[in-house]
Amino acid sequence: xxxxxxWLLFLTRSTRLFAYGALSVVLVFYLTSLGLSTxxxxxxxxxxxxxxxxxxxxxxxxxxxxxxxxxxxxxxxxMAAAGLAFASTRNFVFLVVAGTIGVISPSGNEVGPFLxxxxxxxxxxxxxxxxxxxxxxxxxxxxxxxxxxxxxGGALSHVLQQWAVPAVESYRVVVVLYALLGVVLALLFTRVxxxxxxxxxxxxxxxxxxxxxxxxxxxxxxxxxSFGGGFVVQSFAAYWFYLRFGVNxxxxxxxxxxxxxxxxxxxxxASRLAAWVGLVRTMVFTHLPSNILLILVPLxxxxxxxxxxxxxxxxxxxxDVPTRQSYIMAVVGPEERxxxxxxxxxxxxxxxxxxxxxxxxxxARPALMSVPFFIAGGLKVAYxxxxxxxxxxxxxxxxxx
Numbered sequence: 037x038x039x040x041x042x043w044l045l046f047l048t049r050s051t052r053l054f055a056y057g058a059l060s061v062v063l064v065f066y067l068t069s070l071g072l073s074t075x076x077x078x079x080x081x082x083x084x085x086x087x088x089x090x091x092x093x094x095x096x097x098x099x100x101x102x103x104x105x106x107x108x109x110x111x112x113x114x115m116a117a118a119g120l121a122f123a124s125t126r127n128f129v130f131l132v133v134a135g136t137i138g139v140i141s142p143s144g145n146e147v148g149p150f151l152x153x154x155x156x157x158x159x160x161x162x163x164x165x166x167x168x169x170x171x172x173x174x175x176x177x178x179x180x181x182x183x184x185x186x187x188x189g190g191a192l193s194h195v196l197q198q199w200a201v202p203a204v205e206s207y208r209v210v211v212v213l214y215a216l217l218g219v220v221l222a223l224l225f226t227r228v229x230x231x232x233x234x235x236x237x238x239x240x241x242x243x244x245x246x247x248x249x250x251x252x253x254x255x256x257x258x259x260x261x262s263f264g265g266g267f268v269v270q271s272f273a274a275y276w277f278y279l280r281f282g283v284n285x286x287x288x289x290x291x292x293x294x295x296x297x298x299x300x301x302x303x304x305x306a307s308r309l310a311a312w313v314g315l316v317r318t319m320v321f322t323h324l325p326s327n328i329l330l331i332l333v334p335l336x337x338x339x340x341x342x343x344x345x346x347x348x349x350x351x352x353x354x355x356d357v358p359t360r361q362s363y364i365m366a367v368v369g370p371e372e373r374x375x376x377x378x379x380x381x382x383x384x385x386x387x388x389x390x391x392x393x394x395x396x397x398x399x400a401r402p403a404l405m406s407v408p409f410f411i412a413g414g415l416k417v418a419y420x421x422x423x424x425x426x427x428x429x430x431x432x433x434x435x436x437x
Contacts, residue, residue, distance in 0.1 A: 039161050039231065041231055042158060045228070045232075046177050048221055049150075049181070050180070051181070051221050052217070053144075053179075053182045053185065054217065056141035056144050057182035057183065057296065059210060059211065060142060060185075060271050061274055061292060062210045062285060063081075064274070065203070067131075074396050076128060078392040078394075079396065080131055082389050082391075083132050084389075085386075085388055085389030086136065086386075087136030090136075091148060092152075096153060097243040097375045099153045099375075100243060104228070104374060110149075111139060111149045112150075112218050112219075114137070115138065116219045117138050119211055119215025119216075120212075121133075121134030122134060122211050122215075143265075143388065144186060146178075151381055152380075153377070156234070158174065159365040168362040171307075171358035171361045172306055177300075183292070183295070184293070186288075187289045189213075190287075190288050193206040196209060234373075242375060243375025244379065247367060247372050253426065254364065254427075258383045259386055262383075262385070263387035264412045264416040267394070267398075269388065269395075272408065276405060280405070281338075298351040299350045302354050303355065303358050306356070309322070310359045315360075316423065317424075317428065318359045320421075323352075326349050326350075327413045327417050327420065329345055329349035329352075330349050330353075330413040362432075
């Protein structure tokens with residue numbers, strides 16, 4: 037049974053992921069409608085993720101010492117500020133500054149300091165034997181929220197355009213909504229109680245001590261995985277469907293709605309599978325086939341087939357998420373959890389941040405616009421094999437005997 041803080045953290049994740057999902061479907065359309073080139077958009081998204089990396093590293097490595105709630109509120113205010121700035125200017129330099137300092141999610145996935153601090157708080161208030169299951173429901177809540185956001189963002193911009201609102205203004209409405217939800221998120225975080233905090237002892241300068249080697253090794257692997265995923269972030273994947281098949285934003289919203297719903301449902305299966313084969317095996321055995329399906333998406337000759345393969349991929353692609361999150365929390369001490377989650381999360385952000393520059397170059401050239409799918413799938417397969425080799429023998433209390 038979740039405590040009041042547990043339910044509140046589920047609500048904050050849902051609010052945040054709804055905002056991320058809504059923004060991700062229209063962000064590339066919005067930026068290109070402002071007059072940015074595809075290459076400039078890729079560069080902006082990269083710099084945005086770099087900024088998120090710095091913000092995340094600073095806030096998460098201090099959260100357990102200074103206060104988890106305090107850092108979450110700061111992150112939410114940075115999210116609101118970035119949304120307002122993006123809605124207010126078309127100047128490329130100003131957009132870069134706002135994206136770098138603020139918190140913007142081009143992928144529909146978690147960015148900023150929120151995930152690792154929330155997970156550390158959740159791990160603090162639930163028993164270790166139920167942690168993977170709670171994280172699975174936490175992932176499901178986020179996936180449903182992302183799906184609802186993607187559907188709403190695409191539908192809202194489409195309806196506004198049907199009402200003769202200029203395309204760029206219809207996208208701007210979604211950006212403003214993102215900023216407003218950042219304010220709502222900050223207000224929700226003020227309701228988190230002191231029970232979510234932890235007494236700190238023995239952590240190093242970056243919030244980790246005895247677990248440093250494990251955290252750094254996991255971080256390197258997660259960076260590789262995210263670098264691959266950065267070639268097909270949801271914004272660019274949506275843009276690819278538009279370039280290849282001429283899909284409108286409303287249809288894109290529906291596609292990614294069902295994709296995220298399937299991803300969320302798969303998280304629940306992951307907790308049961310992990311109890312049977314262990315956390316690392318669950319991560320690898322589900323992630324590997326999903327990446328093969330990713331490679332197959334651009335090889336499909338029609339929109340229905342491409343959509344079907346994409347949905348099949350999403351139906352298993354997120355099964356590694358709650359198991360990965362639970363594994364990180366299990367192999368470090370309670371006083372290291374926010375920092376460990378933050379450092380590994382930053383590594384993922386860095387990996388993802390490097391890819392859009394190259395992806396933007398490829399999507400801008402019709403002959404190469406499908407190449408990002410092949411690069412992404414290949415790198416992610418390499419990650420799966422390396423993770424299995426490095427950590428299959430490292431067991432946790434949640435692993436099957």
